[in-house]
Amino acid sequence: xxxxxxxxxxxxxxxxxxxxxxxDVINAEQAKIAEEAGAVAVMALERVPSDIRKAGGVARMADxxxxxxxxNAVSIPVMAKARIGHIVEARVLExxxxxxxxxxxxxxxxxxxxxxxxxxxxxxxxxxxxxxGEAARRIGEGASMLRTKGEPGTGNIVxxxxxxxxxxxxxxxxxxMSVDEVMxxxxxxxAPYEVLLDIKENGRLPVVNFAAGGIATPxxxxxxxxxxxxxxxxxxxxxxxxxxxxxxxAIVEATTHYEDYELIARVSKDLGEAMKGIEISTIQPxxxxxxxxx
Amino acid sequence: xITVGVLGLQGAVREHIHSIERSGHQAVVVKKVxxxxxxxxxxxxxxxxxxxxxxxxxYAFLEPLRQFGEAGKPIFGTCAGLIxxxxxxxxxxxYHLGLMDMTVTRNAFGRQKESxxxxxxxxGVADDYDAVFIRAPYINAVGAGVxxxxxxxxxxxxxxxxxxxxxxxHPELTKDDRLVQYFIKKIEESKKHLQVKA
Numbered sequence: 001x002x003x004x005x006x007x008x009x010x011x012x013x014x015x016x017x018x019x020x021x022x023x024d025v026i027n028a029e030q031a032k033i034a035e036e037a038g039a040v041a042v043m044a045l046e047r048v049p050s051d052i053r054k055a056g057g058v059a060r061m062a063d064x065x066x067x068x069x070x071x072n073a074v075s076i077p078v079m080a081k082a083r084i085g086h087i088v089e090a091r092v093l094e095x096x097x098x099x100x101x102x103x104x105x106x107x108x109x110x111x112x113x114x115x116x117x118x119x120x121x122x123x124x125x126x127x128x129x130x131x132x133g134e135a136a137r138r139i140g141e142g143a144s145m146l147r148t149k150g151e152p153g154t155g156n157i158v159x160x161x162x163x164x165x166x167x168x169x170x171x172x173x174x175x176x177m178s179v180d181e182v183m184x185x186x187x188x189x190x191a192p193y194e195v196l197l198d199i200k201e202n203g204r205l206p207v208v209n210f211a212a213g214g215i216a217t218p219x220x221x222x223x224x225x226x227x228x229x230x231x232x233x234x235x236x237x238x239x240x241x242x243x244x245x246x247x248x249x250a251i252v253e254a255t256t257h258y259e260d261y262e263l264i265a266r267v268s269k270d271l272g273e274a275m276k277g278i279e280i281s282t283i284q285p286x287x288x289x290x291x292x293x294x
Numbered sequence: 295x296i297t298v299g300v301l302g303l304q305g306a307v308r309e310h311i312h313s314i315e316r317s318g319h320q321a322v323v324v325k326k327v328x329x330x331x332x333x334x335x336x337x338x339x340x341x342x343x344x345x346x347x348x349x350x351x352x353y354a355f356l357e358p359l360r361q362f363g364e365a366g367k368p369i370f371g372t373c374a375g376l377i378x379x380x381x382x383x384x385x386x387x388x389y390h391l392g393l394m395d396m397t398v399t400r401n402a403f404g405r406q407k408e409s410x411x412x413x414x415x416x417x418g419v420a421d422d423y424d425a426v427f428i429r430a431p432y433i434n435a436v437g438a439g440v441x442x443x444x445x446x447x448x449x450x451x452x453x454x455x456x457x458x459x460x461x462x463x464h465p466e467l468t469k470d471d472r473l474v475q476y477f478i479k480k481i482e483e484s485k486k487h488l489q490v491k492a
Contacts, residue, residue: 003411012306012428012467013406016340016373019304038348040304040341075400076342077429099406099429122407256303256349257325 005122007144013077013100013124014145014208017041017231021221021252022210024048024235027066028073030244037248041077041100043233044070049106049153050236050275053287059107061089067096079126084293085111094123100145102126105292106152106235113294118142128212130163130290132170133189136199139207140192146205148229149290150213153236155277157214157223159290164211164227174200213290216274218254218267225258242272296481299324299333301359303349305341305374309466313474327358335368335481338375340428340464343400346374347390356391363393368457368484370477376460377431384434394455395437402432402449402462414463416444416452419476425451425463432462457484 003009020040025031031042046062047055061082071078077099082089084103089110093101103116105128118125119142128149129135135146148167150160174185174196182200186193198206211224212233221232232255234248241247250267257263285291300310302323314321314337322333330336336359338346350356363369369391371379377400381392384399403410409428415421425446433450436442444452444461451462452473457480465473 004408006411008426008467009409009411009428012426012464013409015306015309015467016342016428016464018306018308018341019302020342020345035344036348038345038352040345076344077406094407097405097407124406252345252348253352 010124010144011207014126017077017210018208019256020231021248021255022079022231022233023238023248024233025070025239028069030239031070031073031078033245034238034248035074035076037245038252039076039248040231041079042070042074043079043081043102043235044098045081048236048239049289050155050240051153052106053153061086061093061107064092064096067093067098071097081107082116083107084109085114085116087116090116090121094121098123100124100126103143104128105149105289109292115141115294118144126210128290128293129167129209131166131189132174133191134293135167135205135209136189136191136195139195139205143207145207145210147210147212147233149293150211150215151280151283152213152289153278154214154280154283155216155237155240155275156280157216157220158280160211160213160215160224161227163213163290164209164224164229167205167209168228171199171205175203215251216277218250218264218271221251222254222258222264225255231255236275240275247271247274295320296335296478296485297322297333298478298481299329299336301336301338301346301355301375303353303355304345305339306464306466307339310337310339310372310474313466313471314478317471317475317478319478327353327355330358330362334485335370335477336362337477338369338371338378339466340373340375343374343377343390346378350378350390360391360393363391363458366457366484366488368459368477368480369393370474371458371460372464372466373428373430373462376433376462379458379460380433394440394453394458394460396440396453396455397434398431399434400431401429403427403430405429412446414444414446414451416473417441418443420470420472423472424468424470425461425465426467427451427463430462433460454480
């Protein structure tokens with residue numbers, strides 16, 4: 001009996017990434033720097049989120065040449081982003097043998113009503129979430145991994161913190177409530193009832209939940225781990241900093257030893273300038289990436 | 295009472311801890327070299343082998359881990375952990391711990407979309423073991439001292455050599471603790487043996 005694309009295989013792949021850092025890269029050279037620094041996976045993109053933000057216009061799946069180049073350059077897993085609801089971009093990435101697809105709000109959505117039916121695919125998906133309702137809907141559609149949405153490309157951790165706290169607080173509430181109350185909680189959250197029951201029974205989400213969207217320093221990464229993240233995605237933070245190699249290694253170390261403050265102090269020294277951050281209130285409502293997704 | 299450590303630098307650490315605890319023993323997440331003195335056996339979990347090696351080097355774990363093994367203390371490597379144990383890796387110069395006499399190939403079954411589940415026979419453990427393979431390595435060849443425990447379509451996917459045990463798949467991703475219990479038996483035997491020697 002052989003089975004590919006089962007829940008255990010797809011969710012298990014994300015379990016293996018735990019405690020690690022997944023880094024955004026735009027070419028083979030950056031991918032090698034990331035691998036060398038100890039990244040557990042790379043996200044192959046045409047532009048990092050802060051550049052997508054600057055460029056404006058429509059952001060789409062990366063040119064397959066870039067994805068292929070990155071896949072050939074490293075032996076760690078390669079992820080790539082498809083637009084929300086873009087069935088064909090997802091199928092194209094799957095056919096190329098990408099190891100994980102991020103159905104991502106960083107790109108311009110292709111569908112403003114529906115997400116992908118991720119159960120249909122052999123390749124696993126990661127999706128963003130801001131609260132338990134969103135997390136449970138994505139799990140219901142077949143996501144095998146979650147991440148906070150945060151506010152990508154800002155270098156500002158505040159939204160990722162909000163989203164991680166919100167999801168975990170709601171999970172705690174669910175776990176302690178009476179079963180009688182779950183249906184109404186499901187209604188309030190807009191969450192599938194069965195998914196909530198499963199979370200209640202097991203005391204935790206059935207998939208790993210990473211932090212993403214605004215991590216710019218080793219201390220940010222460690223903060224998210226302390227708030228209960230299983231690992232972190234770093235987008236613009238690394239290759240927009242002064243010294244990407246050093247920065248990447250420092251973030252990896254701080255993620256592994258997130259409670260060792262002397263170590264975090266040591267790796268944070270002389271890192272040069274971090275990426276310039278953006279205060280969330282200065283972002284126009286229509287430019288907020290976290291509001292994309294349904 | 296037996297204490298089993300799980301190397302906690304990166305990967306599926308928590309699942310192994312649960313599996314040890316379900317088997318009725320004490321489990322410890324090992325993040326610092328000194329902790330190797332507190333444990334009777336060690337699990338090298340699944341994760342990304344390149345990442346683990348970077349962190350092993352960074353925290354000067356390599357020699358202490360080798361010494362732990364050379365002292366006859368049992369080590370169980372799953373997936374990435376199997377790669378760490380081998381003394382030869384296809385398409386790669388050098389090795390990590392080199393404690394087991396075998397040649398392994400990384401991502402030998404393909405990329406993630408080729409990852410699979412299969413039912414295995416594992417000698418001395420089970421005839422019906424549901425194994426989860428994720429971007430898994432396999433063992434191409436073993437030395438004379440290595441005992442092959444399981445094969446899948448001709449590839450070696452589980453083996454042991456003295457106190458060392460390894461599997462290409464992830465026992466920690468299922469609720470089947472039989473392979474972990476087999477490892478714990480190995481630790482119990484080695485503990486008796488090491489006590490007699492002392």
